[in-house]
Amino acid sequence: MAAVLLLSSCTGSSSQNAASQTKNNAEDKTKTIKVGSTSAVVSGLDPAVDWNGWYTVRYGIAETLFRLDDSLNPVPWLASSYKNIDENTWEIKIKDNVVFSNGEKMTAQKVIDSLKRAGDMNSRAASLKDCEYTAGSDGKTITIKTKEPYVALINDLCDPYSAVIDTAAGKDFEKSPIGTGPFVISEFNENTKAVMKKNDKYWDGEVKADSIEYINVADFDTLALSINSGELDVAQDLSPESAQTLKNNTDINLNMTTQSRTYQLYFNLETMKDKAVREAVMYALDKETIDNVQLNGCVLPANGAFLENSSYGGKNLKLRKYDLSKAKELLKDAGYTDTDNDGIVEKDGKPLKIKFCIYKRLAMENMAVEMQSDLKKAGIDADVTVYEKSTFYKSGDFDIGLYSIVTMPTGDAYPFLRDCMQTDGVANFGKYYNKEVQEDLEKLSKEFNKEERSAIVDRIQQAASDDAAFDYMGFNKMYTAVSKDVEGYLTTSNDYYQVTKDTYKK
Structure with missing residues (x-):
């Protein structure tokens, strides 16, 4: 490798060097945040399939009606409020200003279509199956009537399998689901790499980062070496041994979250x-x-x-x-x-x-x-x-x-x-x-x-x-190493809130 690099430096043309410099300048301008772990990318992004919704939410592609706060209590996210009418009936109001990344308005009926699909496809979403769903005439009221009394319904609507996607937008949900999040899938290679670009139509304000890239890394040692060298901006789920090798790097914040x-x-x-x-x-x-x-x-x-x-x-x-x-x-x-x-x-x-x-x-x-x-x-x-x-x-x-x-x-x-x-x-x-x-x-x-x-x-x-x-x-x-150039990257106890509109690279 050293010989090849030396040869390149001796014989490379000025045009090649200029092209390389242009590429580096372009990368600096876009401020791509590179996140790596040994399990950063899985086989698909359809939130209704298995545990894939965790990644759809981690990547900032999709969001849920409710999310968990730091005390693991559900709070509104795409929803604005809810009422428990009786043991079987829940009324949920959704926010009126939410649009999907394709520009389509999020309506009560689109939310219902997404939830029904999750209930039909995901065995863990049993509470969403066999429910009666009604969309209010105002377009922002959803009534859910469960078959049996079920107290944890609002909690279940925090689970990433219930992430809201536009089911009418296309059929390639595994590689390019259309959600409401701050990022849009740009490239997806299963079990290898996922690249997201900023969602210019994001409903909750300006998205600060231009792009996010999640990369599978072979092992913990390589993961530590990659962030130590600056190839990665975030190293997620480090082993204790690999985390220790980074403790003297003053350009990195090393976080530990129970x-x-x-x-x-x-x-x-x-x-x-x-x-x-x-x-x-x-x-x-x-x-x-x-x-x-x-x-x-x-x-x-x-x-x-x-x-x-x-x-x-x-x-x-x-x-x-x-x-x-x-x-x-x-x-x-x-x-x-x-x-x-x-x-x-x-x-x-x-x-x-x-x-x-x-x-x-x-x-x-x-x-x-x-x-x-x-x-x-x-x-x-x-x-x-x-x-x-x-x-x-x-x-x-x-x-x-x-x-x-x-x-x-x-x-x-x-x-x-x-x-x-x-x-x-x-x-x-x-x-x-x-x-x-x-x-x-x-x-x-x-x-x-x-x-x-x-x-x-x-x-x-x-x-x-x-x-x-x-x-x-x-x-x-969980040990996470984050470059000091990166702001707003989340490390939480439930493991699926990571990038937001406020995540950016200086």
Whole structure:
């Protein structure tokens, strides 16, 4: 490479140098903000598909009727207000000055068309399916009547799957959805790069940045090197080790944000039927040491699925704490002993070996190494298998597995608990079933009293823990490096508000 560069500098014509300089000047003039991470770009941008809406909102392409504030409470965004008419009926007023990036006015009917589409296509948008929608004659009133009483509807309208797009504008929703955000998709290469240009028709004022570019980067070390060299303006989701290499760079602000994203431990109840073994796993894991020492404090130890300072913090939960002696005692009482002194216990001549599956996400691989070590101390041989993505869960081919998930993406506990613990939940990978939990989930969907909702959430979590069906290793602390030339880039606990009209490069 050095030889090629030297040759170029010696033989390059003045016209080539001038062209290069012109290009650099053009890039400086446009002030493109380049954002990189190991998962900056996915396969599509249709907000109604899977989790793709997170990226549509992150990129500033689309917006939702409501958004979460810093305390994870829903506040109006494209909506101006709402009223709860009765247990089944909600009236929402939308702002009168909103236009899509193609210049079309956002009307009540266009919002309804977008929400109905999300309800039909996304299994997580169950609350939007089978509703009665009515557009008011004024063009800015929406009435939604749910099939059953459902208290968290406004929270669900904060979820990026409900991002409002102009469904009549075209069919290529995967690569170029038309939203109301400050940016418009300009180029999209799946799993590689997404380029957005400013939306000159943005309804909420002048957009300060000319363009935003999101880029997938191969690994954490490359990510750190790229922002250290100035190739990137923002490096999102750095590992603690790569973040440390940037701490002396005075041109960078290094931020750490505790997220509502937890490392959830699933037990496959179809392959790990012995509750004693599941309990032993839970007692054997020293979360405090793993999170605070081995992972350099990049994970906040968890006491349940929700952050303690949230409405569902679970301070009264009585969960298992690290106790290696208890883990060994449980295994011994269940008939597991180490007869050949190899450090792994056996039963009926078979060593206790479990398939521990993870995928490449944030601190998961480093965490799995430490968990494997802790389990070995208890006499459990955890064979770690690493996948590229979390899709392996659908096959059920695991004994235990880690899942990185935001537990309060809408500010309410119900959607997460429903998806993970309801019999037909889209993320009930461990095939968990408890009759009382199913009944409590039904109650939670209809209970409007906040104190009673918190009590139900605690009951559900306590039951699932008592059944040794789930555990929570901790909450991710997101490291983000931002060039001091960039202003207005957001880092939030729910992970999908990033660029706005006020994000710009000096």
